[in-house]
Amino acid sequence: MALMGETVRPDRHHDRRTRPHDDASILEATERMTDFVVARLGVGRGSRVLDVGCGNGRPAVRLARTLGARVVAIDIDGEALRDGAEHAAAQGMAEMVRFRRADALDLPFADASFDAVLAFDVTPHLDVAALYRSVARVLRPGGRLVVETPYPRVPMTEEIRERIGPCPAAPSAVSSAVSGALSLDAPEDHLSAARRAGMTATELVDITESVRDSFSRLTRGPGERGARPEAGCGASGTARPPATFAAWADAAEVGGVVMTFTRMDRMEQ
Structure with missing residues (x-):
């Protein structure tokens, strides 16, 4: 599916279906999920937002366009950052969304420099305790962190891990x-x-x-243009996240959650 001459690469995050047998396209349903999540940031024109693990930048651009906030979008994937910057420019949003290569656990920003932080389907890649410490430092008191992520609905047994668990990531890839x-x-x-x-x-x-079966639709969905993500592990053993997430989305033991946190004035000792 193309917009303004651009071949759209779907966001690699949950889509949102509002009724049984919802036949919305992947693009429409992922944008619907983006809107559902970013509305919880509590930001507007003039706000400064950090998008952690921005991927191809579609949510960051949509956030800036619909809410008027200025967004700093970070990732460690240089190709995704280039894709995001090109998309922002094509949408006339290059001045509103800035893409930067940065480590989520060592954020190169001043204390209390953001009004809100978005973590959209990124926490499975990260140590959450370290991430929240890093985010809290750059978030102003009263500012919000919104996290959207898959989660285990039952205690994880060895059988479940073997059935839906990810491939190990190659050291050079992280x-x-x-x-x-x-x-x-x-x-x-x-x-x-x-x-x-x-x-x-x-x-x-x-x-x-x-969001049930979201990533299965992304990896197998008919009618979507562009390369379809491959399943399984690469030759180096690197996990291909879409395939891993598809396994999670197909498993009854895995759910999805959106959590909103507010930065307090003082950190707990």
Whole structure:
């Protein structure tokens, strides 16, 4: 599907289906999910937002265009950053969205320099305790962090891990911001890590039913133009996230959640 002469690469995040047998395109449904998530940031014109693990930049650009906020979008994937910058320019949003290569656990920004932070389907790549400490430092008191992520709905057994677990990531493919393998953290782990970092949870929305099979549609969806992500592991053993996420999306043991945190004035000792 093309927009303004551009071949659209779908966002690699959950799409949102609002009813059974919803036949919305992947592009429409992922934008619907983007809108659902970014609305919780509580930002508007003049706000400064950090998008952690921005990928191809579609959510960052949509956030800036629909809410008027200025966005700094970071990732460690240079190709994704170039793609995002090209997309922002094509949409006339290059002045509103700035793309930068940066480590999520060692953010190169001043304390309290952002009004809100977005972490959209990125926490499975990261140590959540370290991420929340890093984010809390750059988030102003009263500012919000919004996290959208898959999570385990049941205790993870060895059988479940073997069935849906990811391939190990090759050392050369990761930085200090990315864990050695993709992993699922329970909401309780996020809440605890956020509290220790000086943030309090203000909303938790379970989106499991509306995102069921999202990544399966992304990896197998008919009618979408562009290269389809391959399944499984590469020759180097590097995990291909779309294939891993497809396994998670197909598993009844895995759900989806959107969590909103607010930065408190003081960090817990």
